[in-house]
Amino acid sequence: MTTSAPPLAGTIVAPRASRWPIFGWFAFLFLIASQITAIVISPPDRDMGDLQKIMYVHVPAAWMTMLAPLTVLVFGLRYLWKRREQDDLLAAAAAEVATTFAGLTLALGMIWARPTWGVWWTWDARLTSMLVLFLILAGYLAVRALIDDPERRAQWSAVVGILGAINVPIVYMSVRWWRTIHQIQSSPSTVDPAYVIGLRLNAFAFLFVMIYFIRRRYEAALMERAAEHASRAAALGGGR
Amino acid sequence: MSLQRDWRRARAIAWKDLTAERRSKAGFNAVRSLAITILVLFGFALGPDTNAVRAAAPGVIWLCALFAGVLAFNRSYQSELDGGALEQLVLYPGSRKAIYAGKLLANFVFVALMLAVVIVAGIILFQVVIPGEWPSLLAIILFGTIGLVTLGTFYAAMSSRSRAREVLLPLLLFPMLVPVLLAAMEATKALLGGNMMGDAGVWVRLLIVFDIVFLAATFLAFEAVIEV
Numbered sequence: 211m212t213t214s215a216p217p218l219a220g221t222i223v224a225p226r227a228s229r230w231p232i233f234g235w236f237a238f239l240f241l242i243a244s245q246i247t248a249i250v251i252s253p254p255d256r257d258m259g260d261l262q263k264i265m266y267v268h269v270p271a272a273w274m275t276m277l278a279p280l281t282v283l284v285f286g287l288r289y290l291w292k293r294r295e296q297d298d299l300l301a302a303a304a305a306e307v308a309t310t311f312a313g314l315t316l317a318l319g320m321i322w323a324r325p326t327w328g329v330w331w332t333w334d335a336r337l338t339s340m341l342v343l344f345l346i347l348a349g350y351l352a353v354r355a356l357i358d359d360p361e362r363r364a365q366w367s368a369v370v371g372i373l374g375a376i377n378v379p380i381v382y383m384s385v386r387w388w389r390t391i392h393q394i395q396s397s398p399s400t401v402d403p404a405y406v407i408g409l410r411l412n413a414f415a416f417l418f419v420m421i422y423f424i425r426r427r428y429e430a431a432l433m434e435r436a437a438e439h440a441s442r443a444a445a446l447g448g449g450r
Numbered sequence: 451m452s453l454q455r456d457w458r459r460a461r462a463i464a465w466k467d468l469t470a471e472r473r474s475k476a477g478f479n480a481v482r483s484l485a486i487t488i489l490v491l492f493g494f495a496l497g498p499d500t501n502a503v504r505a506a507a508p509g510v511i512w513l514c515a516l517f518a519g520v521l522a523f524n525r526s527y528q529s530e531l532d533g534g535a536l537e538q539l540v541l542y543p544g545s546r547k548a549i550y551a552g553k554l555l556a557n558f559v560f561v562a563l564m565l566a567v568v569i570v571a572g573i574i575l576f577q578v579v580i581p582g583e584w585p586s587l588l589a590i591i592l593f594g595t596i597g598l599v600t601l602g603t604f605y606a607a608m609s610s611r612s613r614a615r616e617v618l619l620p621l622l623l624f625p626m627l628v629p630v631l632l633a634a635m636e637a638t639k640a641l642l643g644g645n646m647m648g649d650a651g652v653w654v655r656l657l658i659v660f661d662i663v664f665l666a667a668t669f670l671a672f673e674a675v676i677e678v
Binding site: 290342345346348349352353356357359361362365366368369370372373374376377380381383384385387388 | 601604605608612613614617618621622624625626628629632633636652653656659660663664667668671674675677678
């Protein structure tokens with residue numbers, strides 16, 4: 211079949227030792243410090259008491275889940291434009307991390323919902339669209355897992371990622387209308403300033419952790435591809 | 451000029467698919483029978499209570515269309531792959547968007563015919579009272595079907611050429627179709643419930659936006675899918 215993509219062999223180089231582990235240490239220490247700060251400085255909530263503290267992991271995780279599909283979209287588009295395999299691997303790394311964060315958000319949300327709302331799950335607009343996003347990401351990862359040819363995998367998953375990202379706001383709107391037509395959901399829109407600092411600090415902490423995760427996953431994928439290229443070259447008798 | 455040629459190509463592909471379908475009839479009959487079977491099984495699940503069954507009818511009918519549609523979408527490429535014809539189609543001169551347009555057209559006719567049967571069966575089995583605004587209902591069915599067929603035809607181009615195609619297509623398609631299903635079900639429900647025209651209007655607008663966005667996106671992306 212015809213293709214406009216350049217040959218992939220030789221373009222992938224395994225990453226050398228870098229400063230990223232230092233960034234990783236920084237990200238995790240910052241996360242621990244932010245969590246401690248947020249928990250110490252915020253007073254117990256009037257209604258929820260110390261239960262409210264789960265907000266400092268749940269809400270930043272949800273924000274990052276919104277950010278990661280954007281990364282998948284950007285690098286998917288960039289791959290289709292430039293056809294560099296690195297962009298595909300970055301999009302895949304972002305999708306994996308996004309799936310993890312979406313799962314984390316859902317799990318933490320359920321833990322929070324049980325004592326406050328009395329149920330594990332409710333068909334609230336945000337909960338439901340987060341679940342749909344999780345399923346869309348699962349589809350993206352399934353495409354990657356089921357297709358072996360690297361070029362086909364890259365092109366198809368770029369397209370699946372782009373369409374999925376476009377759909378996220380539409381899903382959210384549709385689920386919101388679906389809810390509001392049936393019953394008005396009360397939403398805790400106002401947050402006391404005492405909680406805002408902790409929330410912001412943890413948002414940055416989660417952002418650093420997410421960047422670190424994506425970077426490490428990307429490096430691992432690069433190494434896997436480099437190993438594949440090397441073994442193919444060896445099998446063809448070309449030596450190195 | 452070139453657009454005219456592409457349109458002729460698309461029509462030729464759609465005509466070929468539909469002729470093959472019309473002469474064998476096996477596919478359509480099987481898919482239609484499956485849809486009606488699902489309808490009956492939903493009837494068992496929702497119980498013999500007339501009011502409960504009637505209230506659930508819009509959702510059940512759309513889910514039947516979805517489940518049966520998945521089979522149709524994979525079939526539409528499977529028949530090409532069996533004879534190694536898809537590569538030939540791709541190698542022909544002209545835009546490959548024409549292949550997509552042709553498949554889209556054929557699948558639309560297929561699913562629309564199937565939906566017509568399912569809706570008649572659903573109205574009878576679930577004792578649905580046909581509302582006075584039935585022309586609006588036709589609009590909902592039209593836009594809902596376009597949304598379903600657009601993404602179904604597009605994702606089937608990938609899933610039919612991968613391992614585990616029976617699983618991959620629903621896995622990709624169902625979460626993506628959440629807005630279409632919600633809008634189509636709710637609009638149908640609003641119309642059947644009577645006097646809630648305002649609600650149905652909002653949902654129809656959502657369907658139209660979804661159709662336009664994804665028709666444009668899938669047409670732009672199809673070359674990237676079919677060329678590898």
